[in-house]
Structures are given as structure tokens and as C-alpha cells.
Amino acid sequence: MRRPAPLPTAPESKGQKDAAPEATARPRRGQGAEADGAAVADGTIGSDPPPTPPIGDQEPQPTSTRDVWRAARARRKALRAEIRRFTQRSRRRRIIWLSSIGAVILLIGGSVAAAYSPLFAVEKITVAGATTLDPAVLEAALADQLGTPLALVDTSEVKAALLAFPLIETYALEARPPHDLTVRILERTPIGVIRSDAGYTLVDAAGVALATTSDQPEGQPLVDVDGGVDSPAFESAGLVVRALPADVRAALTGVTATTADDVTLTLSTGLTVVWGSAEESALKAVVLSTTMMQNPNAASIDVTSPKVAVVG
Structure with missing residues (x-):
């Protein structure tokens, strides 16, 4: 905004023009302030204009709902940042624990899956403890278990095959990964x-x-x-x-x-x-x-x- 021009003054008469220099030249003590004050009050030449608002200032605007939402969002963001800073150690411990548990579960799951897969299928059957009986005959009787994963060997089928040999009193199966199955027998005396x-x-x-x-x-x-x-x-x-x-x-x-x-x-x-x-x-x-x-x-x-x- 531009500063307004001073207001025009009323024309002076000849007598007033002659008296003015004299009054101005020799002001009485104490009258200068009063004259200045009167001039300011009357808006005459030499007085300061009324203050104007600074450039760019605007009247206050009412707070909108969007401003409140933005402020609340900023506050929540700052609060979350503080919470993360104070819980960083506990979060790190939790991540370590969860990672360890996940690794153990993955290891166990992988081992179980591998045990039941063809990677651990029976390829060799060994009979131990036979003295009177011929081990080769017993191994041939158990040949149906070849190709079966060690974890899926059917003990009932093994028992049924060994029942054909009355000399066997007890037996035990031993899985020897990756491909060996040992049958330990105790012959009757x-x-x-x-x-x-x-x-x-x-x-x-x-x-x-x-x-x-x-x-x-x-x-x-x-x-x-x-x-x-x-x-x-x-x-x-x-x-x-x-x-x-x-x-x-x-x-x-x-x-x-x-x-x-x-x-x-x-x-x-x-x-x-x-x-x-x-x-x-x-x-x-x-x-x-x-x-x-x-x-x-x-x-x-x-x-x-x-x-x-x-x-x-």
C-alpha cells in the first residue's frame, strides 16, 4: 500500500501569511508542545499520518476442520516416533526371539519333510543277531520295505513277515539314515x-x-x-x-x-x-x-x- 498524500490546507489570507512567520519564529516556552499536539489532533501539515497495517498482514482466519485434522495427525506422528524411540530395545529383543523361533520351526519342519520324503528311502536291510537262522533268508522276507521312507516303515508288516520264523523270540528295528534299516533279532533258546x-x-x-x-x-x-x-x-x-x-x-x-x-x-x-x-x-x-x-x-x-x- 502507498502512503496517502497529506490533506490540503485552507488558503490563508494576507494578514495570516505575515503573522505566521513571526509566530513560528518565536514560540513561547511551553507552547511548542501544545501547538504540535493541536496540529496532530487537527491533522494539519507536519503531523504523522495514522498508522497503517504492515504490508502482507491479513485479518485472522477462522480454524477449519482440516487444520485440526492436520494438527492431530502431526501430534500422532510425533507420539509414534517417541514410542518407537523408547521401545527400540524391546522391539529388537522381540525380533531376535521371533527370528530364532522361526529358524527352529523351519529346521524342524524341513527335517520332518525330508524324513518322510524319498531322500531317506530304505535301500538296504541288515539282519543282526541271527545264529541258527540264515540272515539272507530274513532279509529276503523283508524286501517289501525297500523303497519305503525310513519314517514310514510299517512295523505290522515287518512283524507279519517275521512270524514265519518261530525261532525269533523278539526283534527291534533300527533306522540308520539315510538308507539303512537294521533288524536286530533274538532267537529262542x-x-x-x-x-x-x-x-x-x-x-x-x-x-x-x-x-x-x-x-x-x-x-x-x-x-x-x-x-x-x-x-x-x-x-x-x-x-x-x-x-x-x-x-x-x-x-x-x-x-x-x-x-x-x-x-x-x-x-x-x-x-x-x-x-x-x-x-x-x-x-x-x-x-x-x-x-x-x-x-x-x-x-x-x-x-x-x-x-x-x-x-x-
């Missing part, structure tokens, strides 16, 4: 043969028939008990035979029993051993070995009471 019209049946201590032949197998004693394989006498005889020392077991030719408490053994040397019940069989075996060494020509040894062996 024969205690002797039972003679019948069908021939000689090889049995273990549980009375399970392992094989039947027309002739008595070499090295297997003849078991003669009352009541058959389901009687207490047979159970006691089986426990006694399994407790014998190896040298005595190799010389055993016959086992007889009418009850569970009168098991009697016959050796190839002609020695008769009265064993009694199956109780304290481990101690009786030690006493029998010692007594046989001390009495090589004995005809009979009674170890029914192992603390007092009777030699006959």
Missing part, C-alpha cells in the same frame, strides 16, 4: 526235544515248537515231564535248563520232572543231578560246577539244598 508220534519236536522254555524232525537233533536233551508244555513241571524244567553252566548244558542228555519241585538232570557221563525246584538256580549252578570238579567220579549229586550238596 531250545531246551530240548519232546518225543511224540510225529517225531521229535524242538521246544524252548516257553513251550514254543521250533521244529519237528524224525530223528532226535544232536546236542538236544530229551525232555520228559508230566502234563505237557503247559504244566508247572515243564515251566520249572525250562528255567533249570536255561540256568545251567555251558559245560553242563553241553553234556545234558535228559530232563525229567513230575512236579515243579523234582527236576532231575542226566548227563552224558552218566551223572545224575537232583535239582529240585527252579528256586536259587544260579546258586545251584555254581555249587554243581564246584562239586563236579571236586568229585569227578560221583554217580549223583543232589543240589536241592544248595548250601549242603549231597554226593552219591
Whole structure:
């Protein structure tokens, strides 16, 4: 804006023009201020114009809804920045924990997926623990499991295949990644043969028939008990035979029993051993070995009471 021009003054008369210089030249003390003040009040020449608003100033505008929204948004943004600054450490710890958990889950998931994939399929089956049985025959019976992932080997099918071999008492499967499956078996221990019209049946201590032949197998004693394989006498005889020392077991030719408490053994040397019940069989075996060494020509040894062996 431009500064306004001073207001025009009224024309002066000749007398006023002559008096004006005199009045102006010699103003009285105290009248200068009053004259100036009057001039300002009357708006005469020499007074300052009224103040004008500075260039660019405008009248205040009312606050709009958009301004309030912008201010609120700026405040929320500043608040979020402060929260992030103060929670930076906890967020870093949370990220580390989540990353670790994710890595573990990924590792476990990958391992499980690989275990059930063809990457770990069975390519070789090994049978361990077979002495009487032929391992190659057992491996051929389990050939259906070849190509199956180790984690998906069907134990019921393995059991069904091994049931065809009565000599197997127990078995266990061992997976050896990436491609090997080991079958550990425990063979039944024969205690002797039972003679019948069908021939000689090889049995273990549980009375399970392992094989039947027309002739008595070499090295297997003849078991003669009352009541058959389901009687207490047979159970006691089986426990006694399994407790014998190896040298005595190799010389055993016959086992007889009418009850569970009168098991009697016959050796190839002609020695008769009265064993009694199956109780304290481990101690009786030690006493029998010692007594046989001390009495090589004995005809009979009674170890029914192992603390007092009777030699006959």
C-alpha cells in the first residue's frame, strides 16, 4: 500500500501569511508542545499520518476442520516416533526371539519333510543277531520295505513277515539314515526235544515248537515231564535248563520232572543231578560246577539244598 498524500490546507489570507512567520519564529516556552499536539489532533501539515497495517498482514482466519485434522495427525506422528524411540530395545529383543523361533520351526519342519520324503528311502536291510537262522533268508522276507521312507516303515508288516520264523523270540528295528534299516533279532533258546508220534519236536522254555524232525537233533536233551508244555513241571524244567553252566548244558542228555519241585538232570557221563525246584538256580549252578570238579567220579549229586550238596 502507498502512503496517502497529506490533506490540503485552507488558503490563508494576507494578514495570516505575515503573522505566521513571526509566530513560528518565536514560540513561547511551553507552547511548542501544545501547538504540535493541536496540529496532530487537527491533522494539519507536519503531523504523522495514522498508522497503517504492515504490508502482507491479513485479518485472522477462522480454524477449519482440516487444520485440526492436520494438527492431530502431526501430534500422532510425533507420539509414534517417541514410542518407537523408547521401545527400540524391546522391539529388537522381540525380533531376535521371533527370528530364532522361526529358524527352529523351519529346521524342524524341513527335517520332518525330508524324513518322510524319498531322500531317506530304505535301500538296504541288515539282519543282526541271527545264529541258527540264515540272515539272507530274513532279509529276503523283508524286501517289501525297500523303497519305503525310513519314517514310514510299517512295523505290522515287518512283524507279519517275521512270524514265519518261530525261532525269533523278539526283534527291534533300527533306522540308520539315510538308507539303512537294521533288524536286530533274538532267537529262542531250545531246551530240548519232546518225543511224540510225529517225531521229535524242538521246544524252548516257553513251550514254543521250533521244529519237528524224525530223528532226535544232536546236542538236544530229551525232555520228559508230566502234563505237557503247559504244566508247572515243564515251566520249572525250562528255567533249570536255561540256568545251567555251558559245560553242563553241553553234556545234558535228559530232563525229567513230575512236579515243579523234582527236576532231575542226566548227563552224558552218566551223572545224575537232583535239582529240585527252579528256586536259587544260579546258586545251584555254581555249587554243581564246584562239586563236579571236586568229585569227578560221583554217580549223583543232589543240589536241592544248595548250601549242603549231597554226593552219591
